[in-house]
Amino acid sequence: MKTQMGLWIDHRRAIIVTVSGEGATLAEVLSQAEKQPRRAGDSPLKGSFESQQVPSDDNRHRVFKEELNAFYDEVISYLRVAEAILIFGPGEAKTELKARLERAKLGDRIIALETADKMTDSEITEKVRKRFA
Numbered sequence: 001m002k003t004q005m006g007l008w009i010d011h012r013r014a015i016i017v018t019v020s021g022e023g024a025t026l027a028e029v030l031s032q033a034e035k036q037p038r039r040a041g042d043s044p045l046k047g048s049f050e051s052q053q054v055p056s057d058d059n060r061h062r063v064f065k066e067e068l069n070a071f072y073d074e075v076i077s078y079l080r081v082a083e084a085i086l087i088f089g090p091g092e093a094k095t096e097l098k099a100r101l102e103r104a105k106l107g108d109r110i111i112a113l114e115t116a117d118k119m120t121d122s123e124i125t126e127k128v129r130k131r132f133a
Contacts, residue, residue: 005082006128007075008119009089009097011068014075015121017128018082024125029074033067072100079106086131088114 006017014029075097079085085101087094087110094113101107112131119127 002083003081004084004086004128004132005079006086006124006131007079007088007097008116008124009075009087009093010091011071011093014071014093015124016075016078017125019128019132024129026121026125027078028121029071029078031067031071033064033071068096072097076100076104076106079109082109084111084132085109086112086114086128088112088116088127090115090117 004019006019008015011033012031014031016027016029018025018027079101085106087098094115098107098110098113101110116127
């Protein structure tokens with residue numbers, strides 16, 4: 001039987017469902033990427049604002065991209081065994097991951113790329129099961 005996987009992804013987490021003859025297994029990968037990093041130290045409302053409390057925009061963007069790359073690499077490590085991959089989710093993460101999969105020579109395994117809103121784990125599992133039934 002072919003290894004079939006469905007993946008719900010956004011920038012915060014990925015839910016990977018593997019469908020096999022025995023049923024479906026679920027794995028979750030959490031991202032460390034934080035788009036709006038918090039300020040270190042006291043709130044600016046409590047004291048004077050110092051520019052050193054907030055990293056520069058280019059530095060924050062670089063760190064965010066590095067964290068996303070590590071997240072995508074971990075997700076791809078799960079997907080390498082799949083022969084068919086369904087990717088769905090709410091934002092840009094699904095198209096960013098698709099581009100990464102194509103660079104890793106795994107793009108031909110993607111059967112569909114769909115937009116989907118936030119879903120529970122059971123809704124994700126059911127969607128993947130129905131797709132591969």
